[in-house]
Every structure is written in C-alpha cells, then in structure tokens.
Amino acid sequence: MEMMIGIVLFTLGYLLMSLKVIKEYERRVVFTLGKADGVKGPGLQLIYPIFQTDKKIDLRIITMAIPMQEIITKDNVSVKTAAVCFFQIIDPYKAVTKIEDPFTATSQVAQTTLRSILGQHELDELLTERDAINAKLSVIIDRQTESWGIKVNSVEVKDVEIPESMQRAMARQAEAERERRAKIVAAEGEHQAAEKLAAAAKLISAEPGAMQLRQLQTMVEVSAEKNSTLIFPIPMEIMEYVKTVTEGAKENLERLRLPAAKEGGQGKHNSHNNNNGAAPEGSTLKLPDSEKEKA
Numbered sequence: 001m002e003m004m005i006g007i008v009l010f011t012l013g014y015l016l017m018s019l020k021v022i023k024e025y026e027r028r029v030v031f032t033l034g035k036a037d038g039v040k041g042p043g044l045q046l047i048y049p050i051f052q053t054d055k056k057i058d059l060r061i062i063t064m065a066i067p068m069q070e071i072i073t074k075d076n077v078s079v080k081t082a083a084v085c086f087f088q089i090i091d092p093y094k095a096v097t098k099i100e101d102p103f104t105a106t107s108q109v110a111q112t113t114l115r116s117i118l119g120q121h122e123l124d125e126l127l128t129e130r131d132a133i134n135a136k137l138s139v140i141i142d143r144q145t146e147s148w149g150i151k152v153n154s155v156e157v158k159d160v161e162i163p164e165s166m167q168r169a170m171a172r173q174a175e176a177e178r179e180r181r182a183k184i185v186a187a188e189g190e191h192q193a194a195e196k197l198a199a200a201a202k203l204i205s206a207e208p209g210a211m212q213l214r215q216l217q218t219m220v221e222v223s224a225e226k227n228s229t230l231i232f233p234i235p236m237e238i239m240e241y242v243k244t245v246t247e248g249a250k251e252n253l254e255r256l257r258l259p260a261a262k263e264g265g266q267g268k269h270n271s272h273n274n275n276n277g278a279a280p281e282g283s284t285l286k287l288p289d290s291e292k293e294k295a
Contacts, residue, residue, distance in 0.1 A: 018046045020054070027092040028054040039092050057092035061153060064103070066110050068159075075122045080161040085110045085141070091149030099148045109144050110155065113137060118157075126160055133157060 021044055022028055028040045031053045040047070040054070047054050066083040073079060087106060089095045095102045117137055118126060126133065134156055142152035162170070204210040 014049070015046075018048045020045050020047045025058060025060050027057045027059060029057060029092050029096040030054050036093065036097055055096045057089055057095055059089055059092070061086055061088045062103070064107055064110070066107070066114055066155075068161075069111060069115050069118075071115050071118050073118065073123050073126065074120060077123045077166060078163065079123065079126070080159075081114070081118060081126070081157060082159045083110070083114055083137070083155055083157045085155050086153045087145070087150055088153065089149055090151045094147070094149030102145075102148055102150055105148065106141075106145055106150055106152075110137075110141055113141050113144075114155075114157075123162070123166070126157075130157060 020028065020040075022040060022042045024042045026042065028045065028047065030037045030040055030047055032051060037052070064085045064087065066085055068080050068082045070078065070080050085106070089102065099105055114137065117133065117140065121129070121133065134154065137155040137157075138152055141155060145152055204214065
C-alpha cells in the first residue's frame, strides 16, 4: 500500500515537473533522447524530464548593434562607420540544429558584409544614397542567414565618421556650390528684370503721354518724403522739338558739304589738265646750249 502511494506521488510529481508554460513569443525545440523531436508552441506543454530536453527560442525582433568598422571607400577615402541590424528567428528548428550560436554568426556576417559593400561605393554615395545601401545590405545579409532560420528585416547605417581634412574640403565645396547658385539666381533675376523693362519701354514709347504720366508719378513719390529735393520738370515736347531741330541741322550740314566737295574735285581736275598742256603765262622755257648757239 505504501509502495502504491509512493508510485502515485512520484507520478504526480513527475507530471508536475513535465508541465511547461510556453509564452506566445517563445518556442521550445524538444529533443527526445538526443533526437530533435519537433517544436512546441505557446501554452501548456508536456516535456518529460530525463527523457526529453528543450531549447528555448525567442521569436521577437532582435536589435543588434554592429561595431564601428574602418573601411576604405571606392575613391580611396578612409572612413569609420557603424550600423544596426534588426532580425528575428522565423524557424526555431533550423536556428537550433543548423548553427551553434545564431546571434554571433549574424553579427559576424553583418560586419563583413558592411565592410565589403561600403568599400564598393564612393564617399558621396555613402552620404547621399543611404537608403539604397541599407536595402542592399539587408538583402545580402538575409540571403546568408536564411539557411539558419533567421530573417533580417533591415540594416541601417547610423554613423559615418569622415577625417577632418575631408570635412574641410567638403565645406569649401558646399560653400562654392552655394555661391554658384546665388550668382545664377541673381543673373536670372537681372534677365527677367531686363525683359520687363524692355516691355515697359515699348508700351511707354507707343503712347506719347505715357512718359509724362510716369514723370508725374515719380514726382509724387519723391515729394511724399520729407526732403529738400528740387525738381524742374521739362515738357517732353521741348525735348522732341530739340531733337527735331538737331536732326534738321545735321541734314542741312550734309547738304552743304556735298556741293563743296564736288567743286573741290573739279578744281583739282582742271589744275591737272593745265599742268599737262601749255605753260602758264609768265613762265620761261629753258633751251639747250646747242639751240642757243644756232639762235
């Protein structure tokens, strides 16, 4: 009787020891006498001691910091960079049976892949194309860890340390770029202002009274402020009259110059003919010595 009671108590104790409460985000890989017997999910499960052992696996996303890595970019610039990797175990059976330490293995793969991929890009690409590089890192690391039952959700490059000399060079480049853009904007503004002024000049020249109205408006604007500016308005008709008189005088001078030029040309022609013909009056001809003796 006592033996039966002992057996019952031992059985109850054994069953109580076999009861395992597994949480929703956990899985247990069970080994029966050393052989993988499957994966038990959340809830109340029986895992018999002595005959069975289990390995607990967490299915939640794990945040792993990738230590600072010193790399040389494609354009031979030495930089230091750090990243962070987000991954989770999606197949507990493979994570237990295929690899000894999935976390250390994932960390090492992430470090080597980070150095390899960033070394294929130039410094400007590391600073401007961060999203594309992160996506490429995630795909490559996930491809290597897929056989271990690990899913890499994302990899983010969080820090890039650049040498001070390179920082100064980049600052000078950025300043020059800003100056170039400022000059371009100023030149475009001048060009647009010139076009508007040309259009306004055409409109004003089309109407005779427009310039006078503009002059009166300018006078009103100047007189609105308290100043000692004296304005002497001159009618535009006077300016047009002066311009007309000046142009008429120029035409008259041109008309007077043409006859004088013609007379001067004829005088020169006549003097040339006289030199080629008879000698002018009052001139003497010199005879040779033989002619003088005959005479």
